Each structure stands twice: as C-alpha cells, then as structure tokens.
Amino acid sequence: MESVLRVENLTVSVGRVEVVHHIGFTLGARQRTGLIGESGSGKTLTALAIMGLLNEGLSATGQVIYRGTNLLELTDGEMCGLRGDRLAMIFQEPMTALNPVMKIGDQVAEPLTLHRGLRGKAAHAAALDALARVHLPDPLEKMRQYPHQLSGGQRQRAMIAMATACSPELLIADEPTTALDVTVQAQILDLLVELVEQEGSSLLLITHDLPVVATVCERVLVLYGGHIVEEGDVDEVFSRPRHPYTRALLDAIPPLDEELPDRKLKAIAGSVPGLGEFPPGCPFRNRCPRADDVCVVMPPLADGVACWHPLA
Amino acid sequence: MKRRVSPTLLIGGALVIIVVATALISVVWTPSDPAHVEVPSRFKPPGTAGYLLGTDQLGRDEFSRIMAGARNTLLVGIVTVVIAMGVGVPLGGVAALRRGVLEDVTMRISDVLLAFPAVLLALMFAAVFNPSTITAMSAIGIALVPVFARVVRGAGLQILQQDYVTVTHTYGASGVWIFIRHLLPNVSPVLIVQATVAFAIAILAEAALSYLGLGTPPPTPSWGRMLSESQTLLDQAPWLAFWPGASIALAVLGFNLLGDGLRELLDPKLIERLPAQG
Numbered sequence: 001m002e003s004v005l006r007v008e009n010l011t012v013s014v015g016r017v018e019v020v021h022h023i024g025f026t027l028g029a030r031q032r033t034g035l036i037g038e039s040g041s042g043k044t045l046t047a048l049a050i051m052g053l054l055n056e057g058l059s060a061t062g063q064v065i066y067r068g069t070n071l072l073e074l075t076d077g078e079m080c081g082l083r084g085d086r087l088a089m090i091f092q093e094p095m096t097a098l099n100p101v102m103k104i105g106d107q108v109a110e111p112l113t114l115h116r117g118l119r120g121k122a123a124h125a126a127a128l129d130a131l132a133r134v135h136l137p138d139p140l141e142k143m144r145q146y147p148h149q150l151s152g153g154q155r156q157r158a159m160i161a162m163a164t165a166c167s168p169e170l171l172i173a174d175e176p177t178t179a180l181d182v183t184v185q186a187q188i189l190d191l192l193v194e195l196v197e198q199e200g201s202s203l204l205l206i207t208h209d210l211p212v213v214a215t216v217c218e219r220v221l222v223l224y225g226g227h228i229v230e231e232g233d234v235d236e237v238f239s240r241p242r243h244p245y246t247r248a249l250l251d252a253i254p255p256l257d258e259e260l261p262d263r264k265l266k267a268i269a270g271s272v273p274g275l276g277e278f279p280p281g282c283p284f285r286n287r288c289p290r291a292d293d294v295c296v297v298m299p300p301l302a303d304g305v306a307c308w309h310p311l312a
Numbered sequence: 313m314k315r316r317v318s319p320t321l322l323i324g325g326a327l328v329i330i331v332v333a334t335a336l337i338s339v340v341w342t343p344s345d346p347a348h349v350e351v352p353s354r355f356k357p358p359g360t361a362g363y364l365l366g367t368d369q370l371g372r373d374e375f376s377r378i379m380a381g382a383r384n385t386l387l388v389g390i391v392t393v394v395i396a397m398g399v400g401v402p403l404g405g406v407a408a409l410r411r412g413v414l415e416d417v418t419m420r421i422s423d424v425l426l427a428f429p430a431v432l433l434a435l436m437f438a439a440v441f442n443p444s445t446i447t448a449m450s451a452i453g454i455a456l457v458p459v460f461a462r463v464v465r466g467a468g469l470q471i472l473q474q475d476y477v478t479v480t481h482t483y484g485a486s487g488v489w490i491f492i493r494h495l496l497p498n499v500s501p502v503l504i505v506q507a508t509v510a511f512a513i514a515i516l517a518e519a520a521l522s523y524l525g526l527g528t529p530p531p532t533p534s535w536g537r538m539l540s541e542s543q544t545l546l547d548q549a550p551w552l553a554f555w556p557g558a559s560i561a562l563a564v565l566g567f568n569l570l571g572d573g574l575r576e577l578l579d580p581k582l583i584e585r586l587p588a589q590g
Contacts, residue, residue, distance in 0.1 A: 051482060053478070053481055053482065056411075077486075079484075080484040080485070080486055081484060082484070083481065083482055083483060083484040084482060084483025084484035084485075085484060088482060088483065089482040091475060091478070091479060091482075093475055096474060096475040096476065097475045097476055097478075097479045098476055098479070099476040099480075099494050099497075099498070100476075100498075101497045101498055102493070102494070102497065110480065110483065110485065110493070111483035111484065114483065114484050114485060114489070115483075115484060159479070162479070162483060163482070163483070165483075166483075
C-alpha cells in the first residue's frame with residue numbers, strides 16, 4: 001500500500017529522559033489510523049514530533065519520512081512551508097485555540113494567505129468555501145463574528161476548516177472531540193471522516209476513546225509507556241486483542257447489556273508510572289497478569305504485537 | 313459585560329481634549345500673534361482688555377503663547393511616543409519570540425536605560441548635538457524605549473503560551489506573522505495605556521528640558537521655557553509663572569488620568585493583580 005508518512009526509530013526525550021522509545025509505524029495513503037493510549041503514553045508528543053512542534057526542552061531523534069525526506073532534518077522555514085499545507089493538525093481544546101481578537105473569517109483565511117498567497121476578496125471567498133465545507137451553519141455571518149460568539153462545536157468546525165483549508169495530505173487530530181458534548185462529538189467525527197475521504201487525505205486520530213477509534217479508523221496503534229505494544233486492523237485488534245494491555249483496555253469498557261447492580265467496572269491493576277519511572281523491559285510488566293522473568297527485556301514488535309506472551 | 317465609564321476616565325479625557333483642541337485651534341487662530349512684541353503694553357495683568365491672561369516682559373499676549381505652547385507640547389508628546397513605540401515594540405516582540413541570548417541582551421540594555429534618568433540622557437544628547445526640539449524628543453523617546461520593550465515582552469511571553477499561537481504554528485505561520493497578526497492586537501490594550509502614560513512623562517520631561525534651556529529654542533513658545541523666563545519676574549508678574557505651570561500640571565494630570573481610566577476600562581484583570589500600581 002502506498003504510504004504518506006513513515007516513522008522509523010522515533011525517540012522523543014524530555015531532557016535526558018526518553019518518553020517515546022524508538023517507535024516506528026507507517027501511515028497509508030487515504031487511510032485512517034487511530035493512535036490510542038492513556039495520558040502520559042506519549043501520543044501527543046509523537047504527533048508534535050511529526051509536526052516539528054516540540055516545545056523547548058523536548059527533542060526528537062530518528063526519522064519521520066515524508067516523500068523521501070526526513071522531516072526532523074528540515075529547517076524551521078522548510079517545516080513552515082509544509083505545516084498547514086501538506087501536514088495539518090487539530091487540537092483538543094477549541095475554546096482557547098482561536099485568537100479571541102480576530103474574526104473567524106480572517107483566521108480561517110490565514111493558512112490560505114500563507115500557503116496559497118490569497119489576499120482580500122480571494123482569501124475571503126476561499127475561507128467562506130472552507131467554512132461551508134465543514135457545514136458551519138450560516139458561514140457568511142460566522143465569518144464576521146469573533147470566537148466567543150461561537151459554540152464549542154462551531155469553533156471546532158472552524159478549527160477543522162483552518163486545518164483542511166489547503167487540503168493536506170496528512171491530518172493529525174489530537175483528541176478532537178474530548179472537550180465536546182457527546183452529540184457534538186459524533187457530528188465532528190462524521191465530518192472528519194467525510195473531509196478526509198473527500199480530499200483523499202490520511203488521518204491520524206489520537207485519542208484515549210476506544211469506541212471513537214472503532215467507528216472512525218481502519219488501523220490502530222496502541223501506545224503504552226512510549227512503546228507501540230500492538231498494531232493492526234481495527235476489527236482484528238478489537239475483536240481479538242493479543243497484547244494483555246489492549247485486552248485490559250477493552251475489558252475496561254463497561255458493556256451496556258449486562259445487569260448493572262452487581263457488576264463492578266473492571267480496572268487495570270496499578271496506575272501508569274510517572275515519567276522515567278516505567279520498569280525496564282516491557283513497560284507494562286508491573287501491571288501485567290502474564291508477566292514473568294523474560295519480560296525484563298523489551299519484546300520486539302513482531303507480527304503486530306510487542307509481547308513475549310501474547311494472547312492467542 | 314457592563315462597562316462603567318469611571319470619573320477618572322472622564323476627567324482625564326476632558327483635560328486631554330482641552331489640550332488637543334487648544335493646540336489644534338492655535339494652528340489656525342490665536343487672539344494675537346504669539347511672537348508679536350509690543351513693549352509699551354508689557355506686564356499687563358490678566359483681565360486687561362485684549363489680554364485675557366495678561367502680557368509678558370516683552371508685551372506678548374500670554375493667552376496666545378499658552379495656546380501655541382500647547383501645540384509644541386503635543387508635538388513633543390506624539391513624536392516621543394512614536395519613537396519609543398517604534399523601537400520598543402519590535403524589540404520587545406523579538407525578545408519574546410526569539411528568547412535566548414537576544415532576549416537577555418535586549419532586556420539587560422533596557423535595564424541600564426531604565427536606570428538612567430530621561431533628563432540626564434537628554435542633557436547628554438544636548439551636549440553632543442545642539443539643543444533643539446528634535447534632540448529633546450529623540451532623547452526622551454529613547455529613554456522611554458525600555459518601557460515599551462518590557463511591556464511587549466512581558467505580555468508577549470504570556471500570549472505566546474496560548475493555544476491559538478500553537479495553532480498558528482500548525483498552519484505554518486512564521487515569527488513575523490505571529491508578531492503582527494496575533495501578538496500586537498492582543499497587547500494593544502496594554503500598549504494604549506502605556507502610551508498615554510508615556511505621553512505624560514514626555515510632556516513633563518520636555519518642560520523640564522526647556523526650563524533648563526535645552527529643549528525648544530526661541531521663538532517657538534514652550535511652556536517649560538515660559539516658566540523658566542518668568543522666574544526672575546515672579547514678584548513683578550506672578551501670573552507669568554502661574555499660566556504655564558498650571559498648563560503643564562493639567563496636561564500631565566490629564567494624560568495620567570486618561571491612562572488610569574483606560575487601564576480600568578481595557579484591562580480589568582490588571583487592576584486585581586496590581587492593586588498598588590504606582
């Protein structure tokens with residue numbers, strides 16, 4: 001399958017502490033991939049490393065290959081040319097992600113001015129077009145409004161309009177629906193799927209919400225403690241998880257068809273260790289029911305799972 | 313949100329409007345030529361027919377001179393603030409955006425400049441170049457640069473942490489773009505307040521320099537020099553000291569009150585954070 005982005009041996013460090021460890025994956029063209037993991041598993045850092053937007057104090061090594069070039073080696077200026085044009089990103093919090101003193105229309109026009117050189121009426125028309133594409137009601141009126149006049153869902157639509165204005169090849173969505181109401185969540189997810197299909201883009205959806213991945217994505221990567229512990233087809237991984245962590249995650253989803261009174265929620269024993277406090281070897285071994293002595297060595301990711309004792 | 317216009321803002325605004333209006337009117341009309349010498353009618357007390365505020369030692373109409381002086385005062389204020397903002401705002405912006413050594417160097421130079429009294433700097437300038445309105449304005453302007461650089465850097469650092477700035481990075485905005493389109497509009501309330509305060513400082517500094525004979529040279533009427541010339545005539549014609557003195561005081565008070573009022577109006581959070589801002 002044709003690929004858009006290949007990540008090889010990517011390591012992200014905070015100071016000297018490695019947070020993401022030598023991960024590798026490939027994002028297929030027109031494919032929707034889910035990246036799931038708990039808080040602190042390194043999913044957002046992975047996304048920021050791909051975009052070249054790591055904050056000061058964070059560093060990335062390895063390779064992020066897009067069209068034959070390693071993005072990690074590009075200069076700031078070269079990355080600026082790609083960001084928003086070929087690679088785009090949406091964030092979790094739509095309330096603070098728009099400049100409060102700038103009209104929606106002007107803001108959505110910004111990427112178009114930066115990458116397409118559109119100004120004045122042309123920029124206005126293109127921004128209107130972008131807002132119409134994300135089904136923002138009454139886009140012409142909304143363009144003249146300021147962010148505080150829009151609801152959370154409307155703002156997230158505006159954000160998506162900005163990110164997809166230049167038809168990027170890869171859209172990274174970092175928990176795009178976490179801050180929204182459930183009903184709005186479904187609409188935004190539908191919109192994302194619709195847009196990436198329309199534009200032929202690839203989507204990397206970062207979330208901790210397994211049902212979201214199941215409805216939106218075709219492939220899934222499971223991240224724990226900065227390692228990819230399992231990857232594969234969404235249907236396959238969700239119906240037959242092979243890593244004990246994936247299994248535990250799926251078990252933790254409360255089923256709706258059981259009697260509620262005497263049922264306890266299943267939790268994963270222990271909690272996620274802090275940065276740099278993961279056990280050496282398999283990061284999950286101190287919480288894993290199947291762990292034994294071999295687990296002190298990190299298992300390689302083979303055949304879609306990184307575990308010495310995968311479930312059948 | 314309901315915004316109440318405070319008395320501070322009203323009084324300050326009224327005083328500033330009076331100064332600006334006087335200066336503007338003086339361009340086209342004054343009761344008589346402020347430079348017209350008429351020795352026989354010198355030292356006329358205020359209220360004398362034809363001379364509302366009296367005449368000075370050369371028989372020039374005091375009212376006309378105060379009016380023309382307002383023009384000079386306003387010019388100095390505007391040019392000074394433009395110089396200070398023109399240099400200080402980009403410097404502060406670069407410091408906030410680039411950080412690192414550049415930030416350290418600009419901020420330490422600012423500290424040194426801040427420790428230097430504006431009038432002293434102006435004295436140096438006047439000694440090196442010739443005393444003139446332009447020298448005075450440049451010196452006061454440069455002395456006020458650090459004020460703007462620090463305000464923009466401080467507010468800028470806070471704004472650059474905001475999510476919407478990260479978002480602009482994701483669609484490929486450069487530093488200059490972020491500075492002009494996102495940073496400036498968001499710091500403008502603070503800048504407006506700072507500019508009015510700087511305006512007051514500039515008026516006072518120019519008056520002080522003219523008083524010392526280092527500001528506006530004759531024959532252009534300047535409140536500072538009028539005050540200085542009246543000094544020896546104090547027991548003979550006290551009004552000659554009173555009118556320019558009162559004008560300076562009211563203009564400075566006006567701009568300061570306007571600044572305070574605008575601060576309350578534009579940045580209510582700032583007052584909660586800095587209750588004892590002096």
